Amino acid sequence: MADPQSPESLKHVSQVQGLFVKHSSQIRGFLISLLPGSVEVDDLLQETFLTITAKAENFELGTNFTAWAMTIARFKVKEHFRKSQKSELLLGDEVMETLLEDAPEVLADDTQILALKKCLKNLSPSVQKMLTQRYEDDMKPEKIAADVGWGANSVYVALSRARSTLRECIIKQTKGALASTSLS
Template identity: 30%
Template sequence: MSLDTEHSEFARLIAQHQRAVQGYILANVPRWGDADEIWQETSVRLWLEFDKFQRGSNFAAWAIRVAHFEILTWRKKVSRNRLVFGDDFLECLESEQGQFTSQQSQDRLKALDQCLQNSTEHQRELLSRFYEPNRQVEQIAEAMKCSVDAVYKSAQRIRKVLRHCIENRLQNAELYS
């Protein structure tokens, strides 16, 4: 296969499946900026290993598998950050996720990331603990030196603030588009 033909085929396949792969990455990475970095690394890796791709097979599945390994690499790199979700939680989330392919889903995720960035470290830590698998609310309350009711009420307030923030960002984006 000539180099021009290979370039054309790769460009066509990457354009056709970009949203599916980006959706997969966004569903597995908490921050929009990190997801974008992983997408760039995935794209480079896909190009470098394109000669290993079996022509006629499922490009999206192959690309998502490459993205999976790029996500694992990213997780190792940021594992020292205590606000990053654990591998068990992320694997559980990954197994239950649907493919994010709509622009609306991507816009909501971007808005959520921006809203989380504006929340306090305490709020992010509470949410991180609250959604950690096999973590009991009683354990969270004990670790944070507060009552179980206080944990539930705090989580409820944070989710409400995030929901309003997301809705406002999406409405503002619509006004300016």
């Protein structure tokens, strides 16, 4: 085994940490999809970062970092749900374990982001603005409602519809991308 204090090992760890930083938004998106609205998302992200640092030597540069990092993040979520007392507004540990068994290897990968960018252009400017307020500015739907002069429920419905439209469009786009790849 390589000396963990050797310049090569230290550089490797630093490179792996750099990959974590680069992909942190993707890993955080995964955590948010399981713990929506929870302040513990950043704690779990931090714990994932620390575990990735400790296990960096197991990761081979050039292989799939996000898949490896998501595996660690999944483990951290499981651990967290087993050990901590959760809000009753979050899913319980039994269902979380079952959900994680069915979790895709990677969520929100580059192909999906590319498709999402194209699909967003099909939405009306007002819905695009609402999504920006919700996801970029982290505004609660109630605040968005006050801003656009709608009822909160209407904003929920609009966001929900926008996500359904985007989901269908992303599926169509990514299937199209796969088809054109296989033809070339």
